Amino acid sequence: MSWDDFADHAKAAADWGADYHRTLRDRPVRAQTAPGDIAAQLDATPPEDGTGLADIMADFETIVMPGITHWQHPRFFAYFNSNAAPASVLAEFLASIIAPQCMLWQTSPAATEMETRMMDWLRQGLGLDPAFQGVIQDSASSATLAAVLTMRERALDWAGNTRGLSGQPTLRIYCSDQVHSSIDRAIWVAGIGQDNLVKIATTGDLRAMDPAALQDAITQDRAAGYVPAGIIAATGATGMGACDDLQAVASIAARENLCSHLDAAWAGTAMICPEFRPLWEGADQFDSIVFNPHKWLGAQFDCAAHFLRDPDLLRQTLAIRPEYLKTHAQGDITDYSEWSIPLGRRFRALKLWFLMRHYGMEGLRTRIRNHVAWSQALCHRLGAEDDFDIVTEPILSLWTFKVAGASDDATQRLVDAINDDGRIYLTQTLVDGQKVIRFTAGQFDCEERDFDTAFDTITEIARAL
Structure with missing residues (x-):
């Protein structure tokens, strides 16, 4: 061709x-x-x-x-949306055409310097402390793995990478019982082991990790000879949107001298709207934070924003510098391959630049606010029907429901029937051991009429069954 x-x-x-x-x-x-x-x-x-x-x-x-x-699709109400706003698609097209490999500053200075600036634009948009610096990872899973590896190395006095884990003390990582499965996988890959991921029971409508139970677990582990290494908190966890008490968690981490990481993969985008920030009050006190602009902001997959209070800890964990990867240049430069698990890096900052410049932060906020308002209105509308129960109230645009009195099997049959119908797409989840139907909204171009279609589809098919 x-x-x-x-x-x-x-x-x-x-x-x-x-x-x-x-x-x-x-x-x-x-x-x-x-x-x-x-x-x-x-x-x-x-x-x-x-x-x-x-x-x-x-x-x-x-x-x-x-x-x-x-x-x-504007009626994709399953999982969390993986968006592709038109401006982002154009940026990805251009990045694919020039096809740079952006592992070092010298391999594409524009990519590195734009990444630095775009991450600071996002930091400002979220209202985060200026002390945070950012890097774009491929996904929240990679950012969390990087955080876990940093927890491991810091707790082992940086000996894990050099001496391996054999003969080292047994490390413990703490999180809530609502976290995403990527946390479990990070524990596996880091060599810490599933048995050493301590999941703390959650309480309240937000299913927050119980701070007293967290403190007790750390104290008991120290007494038993384990070495606590870090805490992973969540804002807007995948199942039903669980949000931890970040101030309480961060206080415990500081008191116990543990690394802290916040997984806000989905909900973090909503924090560009100041009125939603009470959900992550205390985020500034964490060592690292991740959210995915590809989930709700409109950026093309893949694009995860990873913020670090002290990037040197991550570089000390991941950086390796053979001669062929050294940049010999005057001035202060950053090689983001030292902040990421893969060496190779795509030009992901370009789509953020196109996206934020084209829509503006206020245009992006308006979309988020609409999604939340329309989703919550649908929840209240469905909850007013006698034959439906709202199981968990909306956290931003995420909530769960079921037909009143339905068994787990009947609930699954309803989910399958709705998805086979094709007008909307939903998924199931478990809340307090019972199967429920999960609804979340966030497709970039959805409209209020799509939520009317969701109501009609859910009620019509449920009653037909």
Whole structure:
């Protein structure tokens, strides 16, 4: 393909993309294919001869698209949205065209310097202390793993990377029983072990980690010969939106000389709106914080904002400097590969620059406020129906419900029936041991009418069952 041909195909792809988004409401939200349907249409062996792009695009329409769940659909109310605002898509297109590998300052100075500035724009937008510095990770999972590795190294006096974990004291990490599974996985990968992730019971409507129980667990572990290493708190946990008492957790971490990390992967975006910040009061006292602009802010996946009070702790954990990775330049420079687990780095800052410049912080706040208001209005509307129970009240735009008196099996049948219908997409979760239906809103271009459709779909299908 020549670059002249590329230009023609790229224009056609852009037209296709615009039409796709214009017609999303006409498509079922979740893929309606059965397991194996797509694989059955793909050749078992690679082609020996090339194929024209027109034929490939035709196959893309007939083979790929039926098996796509539409994460950009305005009625995607499952999981947390993975957004792609048009300005972000254009930035990703440009980044793909120039295709830089941004591991060092010298391998693309613009990428490094823009990342520094964009992370400071986000810090200001969130109202965080100027002491925080930021780095863009691929996901909150990677940021949390980096935080856990830092906890491990600091607790072992930086000996884990050099001597390994054999023969070292047994470390303990503390979190609530509501945290995302990525925390468990980080504990596995860091070599600390699942048995040493101490999950603290939660209390209250926000399902906050019990500070007294946290303190008791740390005290008992020290007495038993364990070495407490860190605490991971949550604001807006995935299941039902649990939010820890951050001031209480941070106070315990400071008193016990433990590293602290805050997972605000979804809810952190809402903190650009000052009225929502009581949910993470005390965040400034944490050593590190992560939230995902790709979840609610509109940035294309992947893009996780990782803030650090003292980046030197992370660099001491992850930095490795063979001669071929050294930047020899005058002046103060940053090599963000020393702040990340992967060496290779994409030009993720570009989409944040496009996004924040094009919509402005107030435009982004308006979207967040609308999502919260529309979701909470739907919750109250459904709760007013005699045959539905609201199980957990809204935390921002996330809440849970069930049909009154429904068993776990009946609840799952309702979830499956709603998703098979195609008009909206929901997921189930567990709250206090019972299966409930989870609703969350955050698709970048959703409108109030989409929440009316959600009400109609839920009530119609539930009553038909």
